[in-house]
Amino acid sequence: MQLNTNNIVDSFSNGFTGLINDFISNNANSIVWFIFLFIFAFFLIYSLILVYHWLKYGIGSFTVWFAMIAYFSVSLICIILMYLSAIIIF
Amino acid sequence: MSIFTLSKDEKIIAVIRKHWFILLRDSFGLIVIYIVPFIAYWYFFDNTITPKILIDKIYTNFTPSIMIFTISSWTLIIWIKLFAIWTDYYFDVWFITNKRIIDIEQKGFFRREVSTFRMERIQDVSINIKGIIATFLDFGDIHAQTAGESQKFIIKGIRRPKQIKEIIMKLSDKVIK
Numbered sequence: 001m002q003l004n005t006n007n008i009v010d011s012f013s014n015g016f017t018g019l020i021n022d023f024i025s026n027n028a029n030s031i032v033w034f035i036f037l038f039i040f041a042f043f044l045i046y047s048l049i050l051v052y053h054w055l056k057y058g059i060g061s062f063t064v065w066f067a068m069i070a071y072f073s074v075s076l077i078c079i080i081l082m083y084l085s086a087i088i089i090f
Numbered sequence: 091m092s093i094f095t096l097s098k099d100e101k102i103i104a105v106i107r108k109h110w111f112i113l114l115r116d117s118f119g120l121i122v123i124y125i126v127p128f129i130a131y132w133y134f135f136d137n138t139i140t141p142k143i144l145i146d147k148i149y150t151n152f153t154p155s156i157m158i159f160t161i162s163s164w165t166l167i168i169w170i171k172l173f174a175i176w177t178d179y180y181f182d183v184w185f186i187t188n189k190r191i192i193d194i195e196q197k198g199f200f201r202r203e204v205s206t207f208r209m210e211r212i213q214d215v216s217i218n219i220k221g222i223i224a225t226f227l228d229f230g231d232i233h234a235q236t237a238g239e240s241q242k243f244i245i246k247g248i249r250r251p252k253q254i255k256e257i258i259m260k261l262s263d264k265v266i267k
Contacts, residue, residue, distance in 0.1 A: 032159065039163050046170045049199050050177055057181055057196075064180070071173050078166035085159035 032086050039082070043075060094185070094192055094204065104257055106184040109229035112247040113179045117172055124168040174199070184245055186254075188261055191234075193243060207243055209265040211236045215258050217251040234258065 050071070058064030096102070181196035191212075193205045212234050219230035230251040234243050248254060 035159075035163065039166060043166060043170060046174065050173055053177055053181065053196075053199065067173065067176065067180075071169070074169055075166060078162040078169065081158055081162035082166070085155040085162065088155040089153075089159065 028089075032089055036082055036086050040079065043079070047071075047075070094206075096187065097189065100187050100189045102185055102187050103261065104186040104254065106186065106245065106248050106254060108179060108182055108247040109227060109249045111223065111227050111229060113176065116179060117175050120168060120171055120175065124164070127164065184248070186257060186261065189265065191243075191258065193245070205243065207234070207236055209258075209262045212258065212262045213237050215255050215262075217255050219251060232258070 051068070054064045054068060178196050178198065181194065181202075183194050185192040185194075189209055191207045191209070193203075193207070195203045195205075197203065214235040216233045217230055218233060219225055219228075224230050228251075229247055229249050232245040232248065232251050232255055234245075236243065245254075
């Protein structure tokens, strides 16, 4: 009896990817918002720590103020883009 | 200055930070990590070696809004990490006063070491400039031996090490005299 390995691999990969596809398509909305909130929380925690250090040790320094402006400007643009694209996706 | 207090007749002569190349070197890995997904995407896009399943799953479903979401998320993560590296770099600082050297080292977010070396205890000062880049960009390490203990202190990757060495030697001689 000859074993058709191609069929086995196909059926396995179709079943596996099908499972992932079903999961993603059924929970796509939640996944996108979960990623958004996760990254936003990461940003908030890191920003708090960074701002604490900048204000405590770098107060009065022009470089630190410039860094703060650059950091928050680019971050804000990224967050707005993430939020808007998350809305557009659904 | 909240980090340390100067005595009455003490004044800051120089504030030293690491060379900008050190920052570039420390953030190079992060920049590579940032670029790799873009290169991979464009390389595998419409490439014959890319399996059909990948093309179907990734490229055909990658609408502009998903792409913007992915790029902005990735940029934000890397941007935050970049500023964490910058903070570590910027808060590593040495203050040379007419009486002492104050070495402030930021190690990560929650470890900060402040050491003080009195000028009269400084004995030998040597500099170490390693490699072609350090030679051309004029940065290197300063090694100073302190008296009374076998401890050496090292200021790594600073700009113009020769001038800084001269300043330390002059101030040390002045204090001893």
